[in-house]
Amino acid sequence: MGQLSFGSFKMKVKVRALFQVKELLGTSELIVNLNDGSTIEDLLRLLESRYGENFRNMVYNPLEGVKPTIMILVNGRQIQFIGGIKTRLAEGDTVSLIPPAGGG
Amino acid sequence: MKFKRLERASARGGIALFGYAGKILYVDLSSREIYEKELDIDYVHPVIGGAGLGIRILYDEVKPNIDPLSPENKLIFSVGPLVGSGAPCVSRMAVVAKSPLTGAVGMSLSGGFFPTELKFAGYDALVISGRADKPVYLFIRDDKVTINDADWLWGLTTFDTQAILKEKLHEPEAKIACIGPAGERLVRFACIINERRAAGRKGLGAVMGSKNLKAIAVRGTGKVLRAQDERFRQAVKKMHDLMKQSPVLYPSFSKLGTPMVVEHTAELGILPAKNWTATGAFAPVETLGGEAQSMYTITRVGCYGCPVMCGQIKVVKSGPFAGFLTEGPEFESTYSLGTMVGVNYLPAVIAADRLCDEYGLDTISTGVVIAFAMELLERGIISQEELDGLDLKFGNYKAMIEMIRKIAFREGAGNILAEGVKRASKIIGRGSERYALHIKGLELPGYDVRGAKAHGLSYATAYTGADHNRGYAIQEIFGVPVPYAVDRFAVEGKGRLCKWNQDVRTAVCDCMPLCVFPFDMGLAAVSLELMSELYESLTGLSMKPEEVLKAGERVNNIARLFNVREGFTRADDTFPARIMDEEIPAGASKGQRISREDLEKMLDEYYEARGWDKNTGIPTKAKLLELGLLREAAHLYGPT
Numbered sequence: 001m002g003q004l005s006f007g008s009f010k011m012k013v014k015v016r017a018l019f020q021v022k023e024l025l026g027t028s029e030l031i032v033n034l035n036d037g038s039t040i041e042d043l044l045r046l047l048e049s050r051y052g053e054n055f056r057n058m059v060y061n062p063l064e065g066v067k068p069t070i071m072i073l074v075n076g077r078q079i080q081f082i083g084g085i086k087t088r089l090a091e092g093d094t095v096s097l098i099p100p101a102g103g104g
Numbered sequence: 105m106k107f108k109r110l111e112r113a114s115a116r117g118g119i120a121l122f123g124y125a126g127k128i129l130y131v132d133l134s135s136r137e138i139y140e141k142e143l144d145i146d147y148v149h150p151v152i153g154g155a156g157l158g159i160r161i162l163y164d165e166v167k168p169n170i171d172p173l174s175p176e177n178k179l180i181f182s183v184g185p186l187v188g189s190g191a192p193c194v195s196r197m198a199v200v201a202k203s204p205l206t207g208a209v210g211m212s213l214s215g216g217f218f219p220t221e222l223k224f225a226g227y228d229a230l231v232i233s234g235r236a237d238k239p240v241y242l243f244i245r246d247d248k249v250t251i252n253d254a255d256w257l258w259g260l261t262t263f264d265t266q267a268i269l270k271e272k273l274h275e276p277e278a279k280i281a282c283i284g285p286a287g288e289r290l291v292r293f294a295c296i297i298n299e300r301r302a303a304g305r306k307g308l309g310a311v312m313g314s315k316n317l318k319a320i321a322v323r324g325t326g327k328v329l330r331a332q333d334e335r336f337r338q339a340v341k342k343m344h345d346l347m348k349q350s351p352v353l354y355p356s357f358s359k360l361g362t363p364m365v366v367e368h369t370a371e372l373g374i375l376p377a378k379n380w381t382a383t384g385a386f387a388p389v390e391t392l393g394g395e396a397q398s399m400y401t402i403t404r405v406g407c408y409g410c411p412v413m414c415g416q417i418k419v420v421k422s423g424p425f426a427g428f429l430t431e432g433p434e435f436e437s438t439y440s441l442g443t444m445v446g447v448n449y450l451p452a453v454i455a456a457d458r459l460c461d462e463y464g465l466d467t468i469s470t471g472v473v474i475a476f477a478m479e480l481l482e483r484g485i486i487s488q489e490e491l492d493g494l495d496l497k498f499g500n501y502k503a504m505i506e507m508i509r510k511i512a513f514r515e516g517a518g519n520i521l522a523e524g525v526k527r528a529s530k531i532i533g534r535g536s537e538r539y540a541l542h543i544k545g546l547e548l549p550g551y552d553v554r555g556a557k558a559h560g561l562s563y564a565t566a567y568t569g570a571d572h573n574r575g576y577a578i579q580e581i582f583g584v585p586v587p588y589a590v591d592r593f594a595v596e597g598k599g600r601l602c603k604w605n606q607d608v609r610t611a612v613c614d615c616m617p618l619c620v621f622p623f624d625m626g627l628a629a630v631s632l633e634l635m636s637e638l639y640e641s642l643t644g645l646s647m648k649p650e651e652v653l654k655a656g657e658r659v660n661n662i663a664r665l666f667n668v669r670e671g672f673t674r675a676d677d678t679f680p681a682r683i684m685d686e687e688i689p690a691g692a693s694k695g696q697r698i699s700r701e702d703l704e705k706m707l708d709e710y711y712e713a714r715g716w717d718k719n720t721g722i723p724t725k726a727k728l729l730e731l732g733l734l735r736e737a738a739h740l741y742g743p744t
Contacts, residue, residue: 081594103621
């Protein structure tokens with residue numbers, strides 16, 4: 001499991017990734033340390049600074065927002081129904097980054 | 105008897121018939137009579153073809169309240185106008201009969217090559233009635249149709265049947281649809297296998313077995329005529345372009361196939377496990393997921409004219425199941441023969457998938473009925489002795505595989521499970537009905553709908569019973585915002601959405617028909633326009649996008665009328681108690697259920713959107729007249 005830190009902040013959230021996003025992050029699960037009161041946007045900006053252009057192309061670009069094909073869940077809820085990228089995160093939250101899938 | 109070739113038969117009174125083959129082939133196995141009927145465009149056009157034509161024939165030609173396994177039932181193979189047209193991803197056929205599992209409309213789609221071959225032989229549909237006095241097979245070679253002795257084929261598995269029949273006929277290019285030992289023994293969820301594809305669900309293989317019909321071999325050398333060739337080619341090009349723009353069709357889906365949905369549904373917390381008691385708690389994606397499965401893939405295969413080739417040939421190369429090869433397991437089979445039965449060992453799932461195909465069993469119902477027995481054993485409701493000594497606990501894949509064989513051959517406890525969970529639970533009694541997961545008698549497929557409520561409402565209301573493909577909620581499962589985005593946990597608005605999902609999918613995927621995968625992964629937003637363009641340029645007949653959708657609605661109403669005639673009411677549009685009373689125990693959908701109150705709310709909204717009576721669930725006269733179903737309205741309400 002990868003570990004990514006941000007300053008000395010204590011709030012930990014779990015980031016889970018599937019398929020191409022998993023390959024990009026190099027792991028299916030990360031623990032990210034954030035400041036209290038951080039939002040999805042803060043998390044995505046942090047990941048964007050860490051993973052750069054590939055992340056911007058695949059998941060989130062600060063200028064354009066979240067890629068329309070990416071599903072982002074916080075504890076199973078799609079973020080557009082709970083506050084979008086301004087959704088506040090809390091200790092122990094699970095954030096899922098899911099690229100497009102189909103079939104079944 | 106002699107028939108005309110397709111091209112010539114298409115010319116009627118100097119007016120060429122485009123797109124459609126122009127004929128329906130009727131075979132009565134009791135009288136051994138074979139005849140054809142000219143396709144009536146006024147009859148087929150309002151329902152497009154495929155499932156629409158099959159269901160219309162079922163409603164009109166099968167008498168009410170017959171035994172589905174009697175000679176009076178009809179088994180209908182119906183292709184659609186796009187089949188054989190040159191468009192990609194359209195080699196599909198609907199197989200339709202009154203289901204021996206549900207007593208409702210049984211409709212199951214299959215792909216592969218058989219559908220196109222049947223169209224090239226010159227038929228839009230094949231309607232089989234009666235019962236042969238001994239086993240037979242049917243051989244259709246363009247305009248020559250014969251009923252032949254099949255005593256020598258009886259007892260063979262599906263793959264052997266196909267291989268040996270081709271040799272016997274000296275027709276290596278023939279395509280064959282057949283049943284295995286399960287269909288011969290009238291297992292109520294027996295399927296029909298063509299090549300390695302299946303018209304899997306609702307027991308259509310048992311209907312074929314009840315007619316003593318082992319196989320249908322088809323060789324067709326005709327072609328489909330196009331009314332406006334250049335316009336059609338442009339529409340096909342647009343279709344290819346849109347598919348290439350899909351964010352998932354290539355390369356992800358093309359590479360991983362449907363098993364990629366294992367990871368996806370696990371992440372959403374809706375991959376059902378252990379008879380729906382462990383959803384979110386048992387989700388072994390590391391061994392059963394699409395990526396893990398790809399390690400077993402030796403090559404990819406596709407249906408006729410498909411550039412995606414999502415079929416995966418997988419082989420087990422070591423361990424107790426070394427040597428087993430299967431096309432699959434698809435997502436649904438990974439659910440039913442994997443997580444549902446508590447098995448996380450992929451080689452066992454591959455072997456079970458192969459055996460189900462060989463015996464001619466629906467993998468979904470097979471896994472669900474075994475999971476039902478597993479829960480009963482673990483709860484002490486039935487004993488190991490009653491299971492012929494098998495230690496059929498969750499996770500015991502050896503016992504599962506032995507039980508698959510027992511079901512196929514109706515041996516011992518397998519004879520009870522071969523009836524499906526609804527009937528098996530009634531035979532067993534002792535409160536076991538609570539653990540029998542079905543809707544209208546059809547076992548639940550692999551999405552835990554407590555965490556995807558429009559998808560669930562479609563399970564409850566689909567004319568076939570619990571069926572993931574009748575109104576698949578791409579909005580909830582994959583986040584596709586067509587026609588709009590929805591919160592999968594919400595109840596409000598799901599009735600209207602469910603109607604749209606059912607109608608568009610019926611028209612586009614079941615009637616034209618187009619494979620569901622390019623629809624879900626790239627074409628949904630433009631599917632009505634695209635189908636309109638393809639249909640009009642192919643047939644020369646007018647069908648605007650809104651009329652495509654209306655055709656889907658019409659088919660869902662005719663199917664509902666069939667079920668109403670068989671005694672189905674609003675009370676049958678419901679869930680097993682587990683979905684309503686028990687919450688998903690863990691994972692990303694933890695705490696979700698669909699309460700009775702929520703179901704009633706969704707049903708009210710759904711019936712209102714459909715124009716069906718809220719108390720009875722019966723289509724109103726006004727709705728039927730609006731859809732132009734005048735004869736059907738007269739059947740129900742008397743002459744206008």
